Amino acid sequence: MNIGVPKETAPGERRVALVPETVGRLGKAGHRIVVESGAGAEAGFPDDTFKAAGGTIGDPWAAELVAVVQAPQNSRLDRLTKGAALVGMLKAATSPDLLRRLADDGITAFSLELLPRITRAQSMDVLSSQATVAGYKAVLLAAEAAPKLFPMLVTAAGTLAPAKVLVLGAGVAGLQAIATARRLGAVVSAFDVRPAVKEQVESLGAKFLMMESAVTAEGTGGYAKELSADQHQRELDFLAASVKDMDIVVTTAAIPGKRAPILVTKAAVEGMRPGAIIVDLAAETGGNCELTQAGTRKDHHGVGILGPVNLPSSVPLHASQMYSRNVATFVGHIAKDGKLQLDLTDEITKATCVTHDGKARL
Numbered sequence: 001m002n003i004g005v006p007k008e009t010a011p012g013e014r015r016v017a018l019v020p021e022t023v024g025r026l027g028k029a030g031h032r033i034v035v036e037s038g039a040g041a042e043a044g045f046p047d048d049t050f051k052a053a054g055g056t057i058g059d060p061w062a063a064e065l066v067a068v069v070q071a072p073q074n075s076r077l078d079r080l081t082k083g084a085a086l087v088g089m090l091k092a093a094t095s096p097d098l099l100r101r102l103a104d105d106g107i108t109a110f111s112l113e114l115l116p117r118i119t120r121a122q123s124m125d126v127l128s129s130q131a132t133v134a135g136y137k138a139v140l141l142a143a144e145a146a147p148k149l150f151p152m153l154v155t156a157a158g159t160l161a162p163a164k165v166l167v168l169g170a171g172v173a174g175l176q177a178i179a180t181a182r183r184l185g186a187v188v189s190a191f192d193v194r195p196a197v198k199e200q201v202e203s204l205g206a207k208f209l210m211m212e213s214a215v216t217a218e219g220t221g222g223y224a225k226e227l228s229a230d231q232h233q234r235e236l237d238f239l240a241a242s243v244k245d246m247d248i249v250v251t252t253a254a255i256p257g258k259r260a261p262i263l264v265t266k267a268a269v270e271g272m273r274p275g276a277i278i279v280d281l282a283a284e285t286g287g288n289c290e291l292t293q294a295g296t297r298k299d300h301h302g303v304g305i306l307g308p309v310n311l312p313s314s315v316p317l318h319a320s321q322m323y324s325r326n327v328a329t330f331v332g333h334i335a336k337d338g339k340l341q342l343d344l345t346d347e348i349t350k351a352t353c354v355t356h357d358g359k360a361r362l
Helices: 022-028 047-050 097-105 119-124 124-143 172-183 195-203 229-242 264-272 316-334 347-352
Strands: 002-005 032-035 063-070 085-089 108-111 154-156 158-160 164-168 187-192 247-250 277-280 297-299 305-306 352-355
Touching: 022 032, 022 047, 022 154, 022 316, 032 047, 047 187, 063 316, 085 316, 097 352, 119 316, 124 172, 124 247, 124 277, 124 305, 124 316, 164 172, 164 229, 172 187, 172 195, 172 247, 187 229, 229 264, 316 347, 347 352
Parallel strands: 002 032, 002 063, 063 085, 085 108, 164 187, 164 247, 247 277, 277 305
Antiparallel strands: 108 352, 154 158, 297 305
């Protein structure tokens, strides 16, 4: 099968869908990879590395399958061949116009963020791989913005107390944030509405915060589900009391297909220490902090609130490397004997295939 890898054109996007290592692996499996010139340059993979791996530099849009990180712009979709496949993080659930366009053009599209969280799909799980990068980088942003050091230091000038870090949400991003903050020497606590993650949090050396009257929101596939109004208010009250003594708060909570839940209210921010930092990883879906502004920093009552977007792209080499392995595994699932072979009764294919045979399937 001919597989195309175009250069990403979304603002600030530095990742590439396939890296040379994976191009070589796919080549050995019988695929021909065509990479657009400069596609991997910002991730640290110049054209020569793709050629050395067996790839070809050329026009990726004529390929039978095009692998992307983000959904291409309309002008680039025009270059897709009718009947081709498109694989990437297409944000299909919130992109009805894109789906209609792809369906009308006869494109079979796969939106990888819709992968079911089952054992067979773990090696294809783009959300988990990219969340790993985001959780790591969030703590580094907090460390850079904070007015104090993370570790405890005993010096001739006196002893410096370690920073207190609270991570809200203990999914993949949250667990990575915990691990990174611990490595930097902070005292770390974490909160999640899913009691099942308590053991994972404690295994990383963090304290798991428990409400006296437990609130449980264990959803399907390892995700949290939405709380009732009463449960959510009790959660907000508990978190307002928890954040007031923290130097750093990293928020990571998300509910698939919905606005991110508010966890830190304006009043809670006003109760925090001056100089405290909030890093809100849910900024792109509305934010876990009531005051978050996506893509920028806002200061309120002496508290800095960071709303970073597309954090994985800020670590493009490793983010691309992990994403590339996810994509290659997924391609191996849907392509057999050099051809796209769809089994729409298969749980993975059914969940991710959003357009096929001229119809939108979401």
